[in-house]
Amino acid sequence: MRTTATFTMAARALRRNKLRSTLTALGIIIGVGAVIAMVGIGNGAKAQVEAQIASLGENVILIFSGSFTASGVRSGWGGAGTLTIEDAEAIRREIPDVAAVSPEVRTTVQIAAGNQNWATLLIGVAPEYFDIRRWPVADGAVFTEQDVRSANKVAIIGLTTARQLFGNDDPVGQIVRIRNVPFIVVAVLTPKGLSVMGTDQDDVVILPYTSAMKRVMGTTRLRGITVQAARPTALAAVQQQITELLRQRLRIGPGREDTFTIRSQEEIAEAAGATARVMRILLGSIASVSLIVGGIGIMNIMLVSVTERTREIGIRLAVGAHERDILLQFLIEAVMLSSVGGVIGILLGVATSKILAVTAGWPTLISTDAIVVAFVFSASVGIFFGFYPARRASQLDPIEALRYE
Amino acid sequence: MNAVIQLANVSKTYQTGEVAVRAVRGVSLEFLPGEFVAIMGASGSGKSTLMNILGCLDRPTTGLYHLAGVDVAQLNRDQLATIRNQKLGFVFQGFNLLSRTSALENVELPLLYTPGHLPARELRERALRALATVGLAARADHHPNQLSGGQQQRVAIARALVNEPAVLLADEPTGNLDSRTSLEIMDVFQKLNEQGITIIMVTHELDIARHTKRNVIMRDGLVVADTLVTNRLLASVEMQQLDRDHQTANLAP
Numbered sequence: 001m002r003t004t005a006t007f008t009m010a011a012r013a014l015r016r017n018k019l020r021s022t023l024t025a026l027g028i029i030i031g032v033g034a035v036i037a038m039v040g041i042g043n044g045a046k047a048q049v050e051a052q053i054a055s056l057g058e059n060v061i062l063i064f065s066g067s068f069t070a071s072g073v074r075s076g077w078g079g080a081g082t083l084t085i086e087d088a089e090a091i092r093r094e095i096p097d098v099a100a101v102s103p104e105v106r107t108t109v110q111i112a113a114g115n116q117n118w119a120t121l122l123i124g125v126a127p128e129y130f131d132i133r134r135w136p137v138a139d140g141a142v143f144t145e146q147d148v149r150s151a152n153k154v155a156i157i158g159l160t161t162a163r164q165l166f167g168n169d170d171p172v173g174q175i176v177r178i179r180n181v182p183f184i185v186v187a188v189l190t191p192k193g194l195s196v197m198g199t200d201q202d203d204v205v206i207l208p209y210t211s212a213m214k215r216v217m218g219t220t221r222l223r224g225i226t227v228q229a230a231r232p233t234a235l236a237a238v239q240q241q242i243t244e245l246l247r248q249r250l251r252i253g254p255g256r257e258d259t260f261t262i263r264s265q266e267e268i269a270e271a272a273g274a275t276a277r278v279m280r281i282l283l284g285s286i287a288s289v290s291l292i293v294g295g296i297g298i299m300n301i302m303l304v305s306v307t308e309r310t311r312e313i314g315i316r317l318a319v320g321a322h323e324r325d326i327l328l329q330f331l332i333e334a335v336m337l338s339s340v341g342g343v344i345g346i347l348l349g350v351a352t353s354k355i356l357a358v359t360a361g362w363p364t365l366i367s368t369d370a371i372v373v374a375f376v377f378s379a380s381v382g383i384f385f386g387f388y389p390a391r392r393a394s395q396l397d398p399i400e401a402l403r404y405e
Numbered sequence: 406m407n408a409v410i411q412l413a414n415v416s417k418t419y420q421t422g423e424v425a426v427r428a429v430r431g432v433s434l435e436f437l438p439g440e441f442v443a444i445m446g447a448s449g450s451g452k453s454t455l456m457n458i459l460g461c462l463d464r465p466t467t468g469l470y471h472l473a474g475v476d477v478a479q480l481n482r483d484q485l486a487t488i489r490n491q492k493l494g495f496v497f498q499g500f501n502l503l504s505r506t507s508a509l510e511n512v513e514l515p516l517l518y519t520p521g522h523l524p525a526r527e528l529r530e531r532a533l534r535a536l537a538t539v540g541l542a543a544r545a546d547h548h549p550n551q552l553s554g555g556q557q558q559r560v561a562i563a564r565a566l567v568n569e570p571a572v573l574l575a576d577e578p579t580g581n582l583d584s585r586t587s588l589e590i591m592d593v594f595q596k597l598n599e600q601g602i603t604i605i606m607v608t609h610e611l612d613i614a615r616h617t618k619r620n621v622i623m624r625d626g627l628v629v630a631d632t633l634v635t636n637r638l639l640a641s642v643e644m645q646q647l648d649r650d651h652q653t654a655n656l657a658p
């Protein structure tokens with residue numbers, strides 16, 4: 001029989017039972033919609049994590065101080081730790097393939113300007129820090145090596161801090177007071193947005209590390225050291241060499257644990273990527289289950305339909321339909337249900353993702369892959385779950401079928 | 406003249422559990438082109454089984470069956486389907502039209518299963534021509550539930566005719582109809598037969614059988630009588646008589 005006629009007949013049969021066809025397709029619509037939306041959310045989350053990790057900079061190795069015990073009081077991780085400025089200088093001096101090194105200290109402070117004040121994160125770093133993290137200033141200029149050597153009272157502030165203290169005024173050249181020490185604002189940073197942890201990276205004041213340690217915190221211990229390797233291929237070697245150097249400098253005997261933590265950006269990216277991947281797989285599989293449930297719905301309705309239309313099948317067989325004609329007719333009906341459902345589901349899923357992106361602020365990313373896979377999968381669901389009922393229909397005995405009441 | 410249908414010693418045995426039921430036990434019959442035959446018999450006489458075999462819906466257990474020169478006894482399911490499509494037209498007791506489908510689409514149905522590509526316009530034209538033959542061209546767009554029983558049966562006849570079959574088979578075509586409508590259907594059959602169409606019909610009503618040209622009577626799976634009809638009734642004349650009776654009845658009081 002002609003294929004176009006089969007399609008016309010299938011479409012006609014589905015139109016005859018509009019409500020039933022719609023409800024059956026709804027299973028697939030929801031399934032495909034869920035797959036598209038869920039994968040969209042998963043992809044969006046993954047892309048966001050990747051972007052945030054890229055914002056750390058390129059070829060970066062982070063070294064965090066370990067816990068440090070002074071007079072029986074143990075500091076926390078990365079607090080006043082085991083590492084010192086000398087360690088940072090040793091890394092710069094002794095390890096080849098290191099492009100830049102920046103010691104780092106952190107604390108939270110109350111910062112004041114005029115009659116405004118604001119609690120923010122204070123970071124003390126070297127000028128290279130801004131290159132390593134690819135964090136240019138929006139206005140003014142980064143402090144210099146000279147500022148570091150002299151522990152000058154200069155500060156660079158993030159956009160959030162600038163807004164809170166100065167509103168819309170230009171902060172560059174103004175004075176801020178940190179623990180009653182006045183600092184001149186030399187630059188405002190470009191906005192960097194949220195970190196991997198979800199904190200506002202622009203709510204910050206950055207000083208030369210010497211100024212921060214001597215004039216504000218009164219410590220000689222670093223929170224950590226940020227190192228940039230010269231090449232991506234050198235990352236692993238540099239990480240290994242730093243570990244050996246620091247174990248030696250901190251006099252950690254063989255077999256004892258490091259009193260510092262060292263992580264390359266790759267490792268961080270991997271961990272975060274794995275989380276995003278697990279989330280995507282989880283969301284994807286939940287959505288797939290609903291697709292399978294939709295498929296079972298189709299099979300159920302097709303079986304009911306075959307039973308209901310036994311007499312129709314008998315008439316068709318009597319006037320000359322071949323087994324294949326009947327098989328195709330019911331199979332096409334099932335595939336039509338599932339693929340039309342699939343198309344509507346894709347539209348629904350894309351719409352849901354967009355709405356979620358706008359209303360809930362979740363980043364979503366619709367990939368063509370997901371759309372193609374969802375469509376092919378829904379059509380296959382139709383073939384898979386439609387085949388058994390269609391085969392049953394095609395195997396009916398014409399005499400029995402004609403007699404069926 | 407060559408027979409359009411030849412049955413030679415045809416038998417059909419059904420195996421129901423332990424018991425073998427011999428529904429047809431060796432029937433030999435010949436039907437010539439242009440014949441109008443009624444197969445009669447009580448229920449259980451094997452006439453329906455014989456009809457299923459004649460209609461290529463069922464295969465004989467033993468014996469030979471030639472239909473328009475083709476030996477159909479040994480064909481498979483799909484080959485039989487093609488024979489039903491090309492050589493036979495069916496009219497059933499219960500009309501067996503597709504519900505919620507227009508009369509025209511119902512008549513087009515056999516053409517959809519005809520091998521080769523027929524353009525949609527030709528499908529429509531042929532279906533309309535068949536509907537015109539039974540006098541229902543004006544009702545082409547009506548659905549079965551909008552038609553009377555007699556009209557539905559005429560749509561079914563149009564469907565049986567649309568592929569210009571060698572033989573038209575009718576299984577109790579008037580069984581679900583009142584006597585007046587039965588006459589209408591017999592009138593259609595008689596007119597078709599006059600145009601040369603071979604018709605084989607199963608019925609248990611003697612007065613219906615008297616509209617045909619030949620009566621085959623079956624009992625216990627065997628043909629017990631095969632006679633030509635004398636004093637054949639003409640449905641058109643009877644209908645006129647019936648109408649006159651009705652008029653007098655209305656005028657009388």
